[in-house]
Amino acid sequence: MKKTLCILLALALCLFGAAVAETAAIANPWVDATAGDIAEAIGAAFGIPEGAENVEYSLLPDEGLAEMRFTLDGMAYVARIQPAEEFTDISGMYYDWEADAPFSVAGFEGLDQRATDGEETVELCQWFDADMGLMYSLATSAPDLDGFDITAIAEAIYAQAEEAE
Numbered sequence: 343m344k345k346t347l348c349i350l351l352a353l354a355l356c357l358f359g360a361a362v363a364e365t366a367a368i369a370n371p372w373v374d375a376t377a378g379d380i381a382e383a384i385g386a387a388f389g390i391p392e393g394a395e396n397v398e399y400s401l402l403p404d405e406g407l408a409e410m411r412f413t414l415d416g417m418a419y420v421a422r423i424q425p426a427e428e429f430t431d432i433s434g435m436y437y438d439w440e441a442d443a444p445f446s447v448a449g450f451e452g453l454d455q456r457a458t459d460g461e462e463t464v465e466l467c468q469w470f471d472a473d474m475g476l477m478y479s480l481a482t483s484a485p486d487l488d489g490f491d492i493t494a495i496a497e498a499i500y501a502q503a504e505e506a507e
Contacts, residue, residue, distance in 0.1 A: 375401040380408040391498040419482045426477035429470040433479040445493045447500045463487040467496050
């Protein structure tokens with residue numbers, strides 16, 4: 343009898359432990375989305391650069407932050423848009439940036455930054471559309487970004503979004 347009771351108690355503890363472990367997992371706050379979901383949620387759209395492939399969208403509803411991932415010419419990119427009142431970092435990237443260069447997209451001020459992460463170079467550009475109250479970011483990484491101009495892709499994303507409106 344004691345042996346059966348011990349087995350039942352052990353089984354109950356295992357089941358309880360599994361249930362606790364399952365509920366203790368942190369839920370992913372990002373949700374898969376469509377371009378239409380993003381336009382509805384934040385009132386803005388991503389422009390898709392010509393030649394972009396594997397385009398996927400996500401939304402962080404509580405933050406009003408939208409993300410588009412795509413590949414272009416064999417490189418992976420992450421673009422983000424978020425309503426904002428001023429220039430603010432929405433990239434989610436935390437590097438010791440080695441280079442900062444001002445630039446503009448459609449006349450809006452921005453910042454182009456680079457950092458090295460092991461064998462990869464990471465490039466991030468961000469700009470603020472003061473007329474629409476939208477903050478944008480675009481990032482990529484590759485082993486060698488010498489001579490690469492991410493701001494040209496930023497311009498394409500912005501121009502395509504303007505055409506879509």
